[in-house]
Amino acid sequence: MNDPRELMYTKDHEWIYYDGEDAYVGISDFAQQELGDLVFVNLPEVDDEVIAGESFGDVESVKAVSDVLSPVTGIVLEVNEEILEDASLINQDAFSAWFIKVGNITETEDLLTAEEYDRIIEG
Amino acid sequence: MKLIFEKSIPGRGQDIFPICDVPICLPKAPHRNTKPRLPEISENEMGRHYTSLAKRAHGVNDGFYPLGSCTMKHNPKINEAMASLPGFVNIHPLQPPHTVVGANEIITELENFLCEITGMDAITFQPAAGAQGEFTGLLLIKAYLQDKGEFERNEILVPDSAHGTNPASATMAGFKSITIKSDAFGMVDLDDLKSHLGPKTAGLMLTNPNTVGLFDTHIMDITRLVHEAGGLCYYDGANLNAVMGIVRPADIGFDVIHMNLHKTFSTPHGGGGPGSGPCGCKSFLSPYLPGLTCKDGKTYTRAEKSIGNLTGFYGNFLVNIKAFTYILTLGSKGVPSVAKNAVLNANYMQEKLKDIYPVAFDTTCMHEFVISLQAIHNEKNISALDVAKALLDHGMHPPTMYFPLIVDEALMIEPTETESRETLDDAIEVFRDIYKMIIESPEIVAASPQTTPVLRLDEVKAAREPKLKYNFGE
Numbered sequence: 001m002n003d004p005r006e007l008m009y010t011k012d013h014e015w016i017y018y019d020g021e022d023a024y025v026g027i028s029d030f031a032q033q034e035l036g037d038l039v040f041v042n043l044p045e046v047d048d049e050v051i052a053g054e055s056f057g058d059v060e061s062v063k064a065v066s067d068v069l070s071p072v073t074g075i076v077l078e079v080n081e082e083i084l085e086d087a088s089l090i091n092q093d094a095f096s097a098w099f100i101k102v103g104n105i106t107e108t109e110d111l112l113t114a115e116e117y118d119r120i121i122e123g
Numbered sequence: 124m125k126l127i128f129e130k131s132i133p134g135r136g137q138d139i140f141p142i143c144d145v146p147i148c149l150p151k152a153p154h155r156n157t158k159p160r161l162p163e164i165s166e167n168e169m170g171r172h173y174t175s176l177a178k179r180a181h182g183v184n185d186g187f188y189p190l191g192s193c194t195m196k197h198n199p200k201i202n203e204a205m206a207s208l209p210g211f212v213n214i215h216p217l218q219p220p221h222t223v224v225g226a227n228e229i230i231t232e233l234e235n236f237l238c239e240i241t242g243m244d245a246i247t248f249q250p251a252a253g254a255q256g257e258f259t260g261l262l263l264i265k266a267y268l269q270d271k272g273e274f275e276r277n278e279i280l281v282p283d284s285a286h287g288t289n290p291a292s293a294t295m296a297g298f299k300s301i302t303i304k305s306d307a308f309g310m311v312d313l314d315d316l317k318s319h320l321g322p323k324t325a326g327l328m329l330t331n332p333n334t335v336g337l338f339d340t341h342i343m344d345i346t347r348l349v350h351e352a353g354g355l356c357y358y359d360g361a362n363l364n365a366v367m368g369i370v371r372p373a374d375i376g377f378d379v380i381h382m383n384l385h386k387t388f389s390t391p392h393g394g395g396g397p398g399s400g401p402c403g404c405k406s407f408l409s410p411y412l413p414g415l416t417c418k419d420g421k422t423y424t425r426a427e428k429s430i431g432n433l434t435g436f437y438g439n440f441l442v443n444i445k446a447f448t449y450i451l452t453l454g455s456k457g458v459p460s461v462a463k464n465a466v467l468n469a470n471y472m473q474e475k476l477k478d479i480y481p482v483a484f485d486t487t488c489m490h491e492f493v494i495s496l497q498a499i500h501n502e503k504n505i506s507a508l509d510v511a512k513a514l515l516d517h518g519m520h521p522p523t524m525y526f527p528l529i530v531d532e533a534l535m536i537e538p539t540e541t542e543s544r545e546t547l548d549d550a551i552e553v554f555r556d557i558y559k560m561i562i563e564s565p566e567i568v569a570a571s572p573q574t575t576p577v578l579r580l581d582e583v584k585a586a587r588e589p590k591l592k593y594n595f596g597e
Binding site for chain 2: 037039040060062063064065066086087088
């Protein structure tokens with residue numbers, strides 16, 4: 001797998017990267033491979049609230065639309081406008097193509113290390 | 124092939140409309156300043172253009188069309204003949220009721236038939252499609268709950284095997300859609316259901332048989348649990364073909380239902396529509412029904428607490444005539460025999476294919492079954508999409524692909540009752556031939572189709588860079 005070791009993951013295939021108190025959220029390389037070529041992304045707006053374990057957006061491939069769940073509860077500080085313009089960036093590099101940056105984090109889902117996540121997707 | 128705009132020659136045209144001899148006295152505001160840029164083409168050329176397009180497509184009249192969950196059954200020609208009768212075609216909904224007594228009587232009779240089939244007490248024909256039927260049903264639930272003052276009930280539970288329209292309709296109706304997991308047997312996971320039921324539950328939307336083609340064996344427990352929690356049960360009639368005349372949704376605990384007349388009741392589906400998605404309900408919901416009805420042949424009345432109108436007048440009236448004709452043609456013995464034969468045909472195909480194409484849930488199915496190409500994909504790198512494309516080379520419409528979402532590399536096959544044993548045998552042979560090709564020369568399957576008017580289309584490019592209008596070169 002191409003998912004960086006230093007990130008944390010959810011069992012629903014999102015990654016989270018902490019930048020101080022804030023966090024970037026995206027989907028894993030495994031997730032983008034399973035979904036296939038992505039054609040659209042829906043993201044929340046800046047200042048929207050996201051809730052741990054609940055959907056904050058979705059990704060659409062030619063096969064299906066899938067929810068993207070937030071690993072944390074907090075407020076959206078930034079959204080990645082680039083992936084709204086060109087969803088294929090997620091297929092090219094799922095780690096660089098972050099979805100949202102979240103601040104004011106009050107709650108966090110149970111997260112997995114890269115090794116634990118690998119075991120889940122291999123099992 | 125050229126687009127109709129590319130065939131357009133300025134000044135060429137048709138003279139079907141006489142020159143307007145009525146003075147135009149509309150106010151300025153709605154006037155166009157420029158003429159609409161319609162293609163200019165003779166009737167002869169236009170006929171050829173559309174015939175040529177039709178030849179490049181594949182419909183039920185061209186060959187086998189086992190599109191799962193869509194019930195692409197044969198549309199009997201007598202339906203069209205009845206719907207073309209001048210007495211139905213040349214009437215207007217604003218005519219005085221005493222001049223359209225027959226038309227209103229048919230609506231009432233069709234309501235009686237569908238009530239008998241579903242066990243419901245009242246039906247509205249306003250919804251023009253299945254999803255609008257869902258939306259109507261949810262608005263009935265909402266109106267009822269709000270009338271009782273239960274404003275906190277804003278959650279609709281939807282199994283993860285449901286059609287995508289279910290959560291969409293729930294959201295459109297102002298509810299929050301909550302996903303319920305399926306268990307290892309493809310049924311609703313009862314523990315997950317219980318954990319989501321509570322004072323916020325407005326209702327459950329369920330397709331039964333579900334989208335993996337299985338009748339939920341816990342159905343009585345499911346509807347009881349939802350009712351005990353204070354919610355209502357919505358029956359998505361998409362798969363009614365499997366049980367009509369045998370199981371009545373009202374008898375297994377459902378309060379509200381929509382039916383797809385364009386699936387189950389043999390009116391054209393897809394481009395041949397329009398659809399009709401009547402919504403039925405138990406008597407306690409009927410005060411909220413939309414639209415007007417004329418039961419006595421004299422006056423139109425609206426339900427006491429009606430939610431309003433979903434469409435104009437009585438929905439797609441002529442489509443309802445076709446469904447009415449279908450039910451009269453079948454009669455009370457014919458209706459259940461449709462369901463039995465639909466189930467028999469699906470099981471026949473499943474049994475003849477499951478040794479090479481693993482079935483998602485290996486048990487007796489209802490009207491459709493789902494195979495998973497996951498193992499083949501892992502071993503030979505041939506996907507459900509590749510197999511679907513290979514079927515095109517054999518003159519068959521592919522089954523539904525990549526649905527339901529709970530099955531990986533899914534193909535969902537619904538033969539319907541109107542296909543003969545010979546057609547099923549041919550299709551089984553095609554599936555087996557393709558499997559042989561996957562094993563021996565997968566590159567051919569991966570490169571299919573080769574015999575269709577266009578080869579494999581770039582779906583990703585089409586979605587990412589859609590061209591939705593003609594470019595006039597400006």
